[in-house]
Amino acid sequence: MSESLPQLRPAVAALPSYIAGRRSSSPNTAPLASNESHFPPLPAVLTAIAGAGARANRYPDMFSSALTERVAEWLGVATDQLAFGPGSVGVLAQLINALCDPGEEVVFAWRSFEAYPILCKLAGAVPVTVPLTSDERHDLPAMLAAITERTKVVLLCSPNNPTGASISEAELIDFLNQVPAGVLVVLDEAYREFGPADALNPVTLLPRYPNLCLLRTFSKAYGLAGLRVGYAVAQPELADGLRKTQVPFSVSAVAEAAAVAALGSLDEVARRSSEVVAERQRVIAAARDLGWTVPDSAANFIWLRTDDQRRLALVDAFDAADILVRGYPVDGVRITIGDAESNDRVLAVLAAHPELRQ
Numbered sequence: 293m294s295e296s297l298p299q300l301r302p303a304v305a306a307l308p309s310y311i312a313g314r315r316s317s318s319p320n321t322a323p324l325a326s327n328e329s330h331f332p333p334l335p336a337v338l339t340a341i342a343g344a345g346a347r348a349n350r351y352p353d354m355f356s357s358a359l360t361e362r363v364a365e366w367l368g369v370a371t372d373q374l375a376f377g378p379g380s381v382g383v384l385a386q387l388i389n390a391l392c393d394p395g396e397e398v399v400f401a402w403r404s405f406e407a408y409p410i411l412c413k414l415a416g417a418v419p420v421t422v423p424l425t426s427d428e429r430h431d432l433p434a435m436l437a438a439i440t441e442r443t444k445v446v447l448l449c450s451p452n453n454p455t456g457a458s459i460s461e462a463e464l465i466d467f468l469n470q471v472p473a474g475v476l477v478v479l480d481e482a483y484r485e486f487g488p489a490d491a492l493n494p495v496t497l498l499p500r501y502p503n504l505c506l507l508r509t510f511s512k513a514y515g516l517a518g519l520r521v522g523y524a525v526a527q528p529e530l531a532d533g534l535r536k537t538q539v540p541f542s543v544s545a546v547a548e549a550a551a552v553a554a555l556g557s558l559d560e561v562a563r564r565s566s567e568v569v570a571e572r573q574r575v576i577a578a579a580r581d582l583g584w585t586v587p588d589s590a591a592n593f594i595w596l597r598t599d600d601q602r603r604l605a606l607v608d609a610f611d612a613a614d615i616l617v618r619g620y621p622v623d624g625v626r627i628t629i630g631d632a633e634s635n636d637r638v639l640a641v642l643a644a645h646p647e648l649r650q
């Protein structure tokens with residue numbers, strides 16, 4: 293019998309640990325590290341949570357039927373095109389497990405969402421990263437060129453976390469026209485509600501591109517990050533595969549009821565999102581006036597590219613001002629748009645540190 297203790301799979305032992313946005317319980321701290329909504333939950337959501345909580349002794353509906361029907365009606369898709377999971381990160385984990393055998397490749401831009409390489413490695417898939425362009429956008433021609441016969445999935449993040457750049461309708465269609473039909477293109481739209489109101493709704497592309505899958509979440513604009521619910525919109529065969537790979541009951545009845553309630557308050561969600569957009573534009577303009585280079589953002593955060601030394605100093609400067617932001621080794625700093633007062637505090641830090649501009 294072996295003397296050694298139980299060992300993790302090598303792929304798991306070698307995983308980078310997910311670095312969650314830092315937290316603070318102090319009311320003076322501006323929590324701008326995790327792209328959460330700064331608005332309190334919608335009143336209808338709180339009511340729905342209380343109602344669902346009273347049934348917490350029961351398992352939830354395994355496939356979130358009420359939410360599935362509501363979203364299908366809202367998006368104008370069939371219910372069998374939807375698959376829900378514990379956040380869109382949960383759905384993405386299901387997706388990679390459903391598609392990739394060990395050694396198969398997943399192409400995505402870098403820097404992008406830090407969950408991507410972790411989910412790939414966990415599934416035994418090989419992450420293939422393609423550097424962003426110098427203006428912080430996906431380099432779609434280079435991503436096409438990175439596709440091999442081992443590629444199963446291409447992940448597009450639009451707007452991109454953490455740079456805020458979005459992929460235009462023309463770029464997306466051009467890309468979809470060139471990707472081999474056997475490669476799944478996943479469009480992660482976690483921040484879509486903060487983009488231009490007249491932006492393409494990629495749901496309309498699904499009939500034309502059966503290898504397209506959309507990922508959406510209730511965590512950001514809908515303010516339900518703490519409840520964990522997101523979904524994929526795809527062809528029925530893929531959605532079915534996603535349901536098979538779901539950890540059973542991973543979307544709670546509380547989360548489902550809250551998401552249904554949020555969809556009953558879409559006007560208020562839209563009003564809140566446009567307030568965030570207005571603040572984002574104010575912050576970007578003011579930071580540029582202060583001499584900072586800030587790329588356009590279509591999300592609820594802004595991006596400051598810095599070298600590593602300035603990155604550390606800038607995060608420290610924000611820490612000293614009791615503002616939690618997200619620093620990324622080598623690349624820069626991401627700052628969530630909060631309420632107007634928090635955003636003013638961000639601008640005050642930027643104004644006080646011209647030596648950290650880049």
Ligand SMILES: *Cc1c(COP(=O)(O)O)cnc(C)c1O
Pocket residue numbers: 327378379380381382405449453480482508509510511512517520521522
């Ligand atoms: C926040 C975020 C998500 C959504 O995460 P949830 O698991 O739904 O909370 C997905 N993709 C990106 C790029 C994100 O930034």
